[in-house]
Amino acid sequence: MRLRTPCPATPRSWTVELRSHPSGLTLVCRQCPHGNGQVTAASARSAALAHLARHARNDLRPPHLRICHCHERGCRWHPRHRGCTGPIRLLLACERGGRLWRLTDACSSCAAATAQAAVVPDTMLARTIPEKPPAPHRRSARQPKGPGEQTRVRDMLSYLAAALPANTSAAARLIALQCALRMNRSRQVQLPKGLLRSMRLDTHRPWHELQQARWLHLLPERTANEAAAELLDVTLLEQAPARPDRRCAAQWALRASSRARANGALPQLASLYLAAHTSAEEGTGHSEADTMARACGTDPATLPHVLMSLAATGLLRSWRACQDSGDLHWTWRDDDELGMRTAPPEPPPGN
């Protein structure tokens, strides 16, 4: 009798490389013979991510058949290791300054220890469902589909941690999150300037930063009251959630970060990250410091100062950094539920 679990026939681990030639860039997939093709510098990153996402989508497996491929390869993808534990996640990792992208099944422990990587939520891989116009009599009673706003924001923060260059500022990440949640089916987005002012992000710098990272392309402003852009990350469109649900998540994100606005972009993004990772029932949360730092575009050593400032503003009741594990633990303030009662006024839709 064989007790060993059969090894999956093909590993759920895919790698693409972007190779430069005098004539341009080629996308080379190590797993598929026909995965190679010319790409432009502007589309390279999103073409790589879209190619990897397609592989994962064509190879969906039940959780008990998924294994840690980092472990299978001797855990060479990360420096330190505390043993393979936790559920298997889909990890997107970037190496060689964005020249190599890998999407792989890895245990939570390996995922947390891998630099320049982030967990890609399963919702990102759900097949795109065309947005059907709702039947007229059901229009007013539309039920949101899929996970709630908090989960959607958490998933998007995790995705952007991998998809944006590591040195992307907190201000640019806040704008990227709003853009990703509010874009239309043509990947275009208009953000009202009033909304940007309310976030204290009404400067050109973060936009230019995202344009430099080739994550978006700025469009000429149609009116003086809004900023417009086309998102170049085609993987974003593979999300299943319908636009109204994404828009609700964008509002949730605004509310969750509203109290920290006066403190600057990093505390604002940090408070959003904490809100997205706080258990609504218990009012507490925890995160690896490395993972939070990656999502906030900062280094782990900065986080204690940020958490201290958030505690001083009353946003956190308490927090501590675990000496052994490096994990951060916090208790959300108890006078409201995850920032939901301090809602700013709803800005006009950015169609």
Ligand SMILES: [Zn+2]
């Ligand atoms: Zn391929």
Ligand SMILES: [Zn+2]
């Ligand atoms: Zn590992």
Ligand SMILES: [Zn+2]
């Ligand atoms: Zn592992």
